[in-house]
Amino acid sequence: MNAIQINNVMKRYGRVTALENVSFSFEHGKIYGLLGRNGAGKSTLINIIANRSFADEGEILIDGLPAKENMAVHEKLFCMSAQDLYDSSLKVRDIFKWTDRFYDHFQKDLAFEIAERFSLDTRKRFPALSKGQQSILKLTIALALDVPYVIFDEPVLGLDANHRELFYHFLLRDYEKRQRTIILATHLIEEVANIIEEVVLIDRGKFLLQEPVESLLERGYCVCGPEDALEDYCRGRHVIGRDALGAMKLAYILGKKEELPHGSPLQISNMNLQKLFVKLTEKGGL
Amino acid sequence: MKKLLTVIRYECETSFQYIWVFYLALACIIPAVSGIIFLLASEVGNVNCLELNSIIFVSIVGILQMKEDFRMLMQNGFTRTYIFLGTMAQFVFISGLMSLVDTLLGTALRVLLSGYCNYQTIFGSLYGYGHPAVLGWLWLFLVYLLFSSLCFFFALALNRMPKKVSIFIGVAAGILLILGASVLFGTGPWDSFKHRFAALAAKSFGFMADGTIRLVYPLFLLLLYAGLLNVCSYLVIRRAEINDPAAKSIFSLE
Numbered sequence: 001m002n003a004i005q006i007n008n009v010m011k012r013y014g015r016v017t018a019l020e021n022v023s024f025s026f027e028h029g030k031i032y033g034l035l036g037r038n039g040a041g042k043s044t045l046i047n048i049i050a051n052r053s054f055a056d057e058g059e060i061l062i063d064g065l066p067a068k069e070n071m072a073v074h075e076k077l078f079c080m081s082a083q084d085l086y087d088s089s090l091k092v093r094d095i096f097k098w099t100d101r102f103y104d105h106f107q108k109d110l111a112f113e114i115a116e117r118f119s120l121d122t123r124k125r126f127p128a129l130s131k132g133q134q135s136i137l138k139l140t141i142a143l144a145l146d147v148p149y150v151i152f153d154e155p156v157l158g159l160d161a162n163h164r165e166l167f168y169h170f171l172l173r174d175y176e177k178r179q180r181t182i183i184l185a186t187h188l189i190e191e192v193a194n195i196i197e198e199v200v201l202i203d204r205g206k207f208l209l210q211e212p213v214e215s216l217l218e219r220g221y222c223v224c225g226p227e228d229a230l231e232d233y234c235r236g237r238h239v240i241g242r243d244a245l246g247a248m249k250l251a252y253i254l255g256k257k258e259e260l261p262h263g264s265p266l267q268i269s270n271m272n273l274q275k276l277f278v279k280l281t282e283k284g285g286l
Numbered sequence: 287m288k289k290l291l292t293v294i295r296y297e298c299e300t301s302f303q304y305i306w307v308f309y310l311a312l313a314c315i316i317p318a319v320s321g322i323i324f325l326l327a328s329e330v331g332n333v334n335c336l337e338l339n340s341i342i343f344v345s346i347v348g349i350l351q352m353k354e355d356f357r358m359l360m361q362n363g364f365t366r367t368y369i370f371l372g373t374m375a376q377f378v379f380i381s382g383l384m385s386l387v388d389t390l391l392g393t394a395l396r397v398l399l400s401g402y403c404n405y406q407t408i409f410g411s412l413y414g415y416g417h418p419a420v421l422g423w424l425w426l427f428l429v430y431l432l433f434s435s436l437c438f439f440f441a442l443a444l445n446r447m448p449k450k451v452s453i454f455i456g457v458a459a460g461i462l463l464i465l466g467a468s469v470l471f472g473t474g475p476w477d478s479f480k481h482r483f484a485a486l487a488a489k490s491f492g493f494m495a496d497g498t499i500r501l502v503y504p505l506f507l508l509l510l511y512a513g514l515l516n517v518c519s520y521l522v523i524r525r526a527e528i529n530d531p532a533a534k535s536i537f538s539l540e
Contacts, residue, residue, distance in 0.1 A: 085361035
């Protein structure tokens with residue numbers, strides 16, 4: 001099977017469970033958004049997929065091959081990490097040179113082209129780069145590497161709006177050329193909402209949902225109006241959150257959207273992905 | 287195999303530049319210090335055992351291996367076994383090259399400075415200068431290998447341990463060292479044990495009871511210790527992880 005399969009993964013830090021029996025899969029040829037609040041377990045899961053950390057229980061399979069300590073998956077997966085793992089003594093161009101030697105499918109020319117577009121000085125050493133430039137270096141390598149699965153952990157950390165746009169441009173250009181699996185773990189949900197095809201939501205170490213963005217947005221909606229009418233409407237429905245706007249009350253609902261009867265004082269509006277994410281994780285589960 | 291060779295190449299090539307920076311620094315510092323001594327005391331300063339600097343250098347390489355190369359190679363998707371094998375190749379490469387340079391340098395300095403001072407190498411001062419140069423090189427190579435392996439093992443072990451445990455082990459080791467020293471150098475009912483221990487230690491370093499020297503013992507012993515340390519290092523590195531510090535701190539706060 002062409003996919004990253006995550007099977008019953010558990011990870012504990014002392015007495016705290018960082019990941020609890022997490023199971024789902026990233027299929028080949030899609031752009032995923034791996035979403036979750038701080039400390040939800042996203043980076044822990046990414047580190048386990050990338051063999052940087054070990055699961056206490058469960059396993060990860062990449063195209064059917066175990067990801068743990070297996071060189072057979074070396075040319076299948078690349079993980080752009082939010083952590084700084086690059087050799088601090090190397091210059092940017094030397095990091096490109098070594099990545100080219102480490103991987104069979106690194107496009108060094110493309111890496112230099114992307115670096116130039118981002119105005120990244122390739123003569124500088126890694127610690128001499130600003131936080132944003134370090135992110136650019138990391139995402140440049142990930143974009144120039146032709147492997148079937150690429151994970152971006154907080155790819156736009158420290159990047160200004162122009163550079164973020166440029167990154168999304170390169171990402172989509174790359175995806176049009178060669179379909180592969182791209183996993184974006186980020187806090188900037190609204191920025192990636194139009195890019196990602198499917199959402200995986202993790203909260204407090206637990207898998208919450210995996211759904212195409214389109215169908216998820218269809219299922220989530222907001223109803224507002226006077227309290228009594230709203231309470232009547234919400235009865236029997238899956239309310240994931242509530243807000244108040246003066247005398248108006250708002251309810252966020254997950255489920256099939258139904259037409260309101262004629263003359264109803266209530267109004268229905270769509271929710272964006274960020275709002276849906278906030279409400280789903282606020283409640284602490286589905 | 288191709289990937290493993292790339293890792294070995296990375297380890298050796300990136301460390302190679304530092305070896306020459308180290309020797310360049312040494313070539314600047316030693317004459318400068320000797321010159322200052324000559325100006326102040328009007329005599330040629332007695333510079334000996336320059337290999338000690340190399341021991342410090344290889345020890346630092348052993349420590350930094352965990353901090354830099356391990357992380358870089360993990361970032362690039364290599365397994366811990368490949369990283370370990372690359373590290374071993376690096377230690378052998380650095381130790382082999384530096385011991386060769388130091389042996390040649392020591393021999394040259396003894397000849398060049400013979401009119402001014404009696405330059406001593408570590409190996410020569412311990413075992414004399416009548417042995418073939420290749421034995422001196424082999425001994426020095428194993429000493430460098432041992433120190434780099436020892437520091438690599440400590441760096442790995444400290445990385446795996448919680449801070450409190452490493453402090454406890456450090457204190458316990460210090461107390462054991464003090465107790466051991468007081469037993470060895472003090473007098474008491476341990477005297478016969480001390481004599482036997484001293485004789486065994488001398489023999490293991492190649493000094494036989496009849497006054498002869500057998501270099502095969504220290505060579506074997508150094509190789510054995512380096513091998514054992516590296517087996518231990520492999521067992522530790524197999525479980526070494528790179529955890530997200532942010533995630534860890536969040537979980538520890540909960």
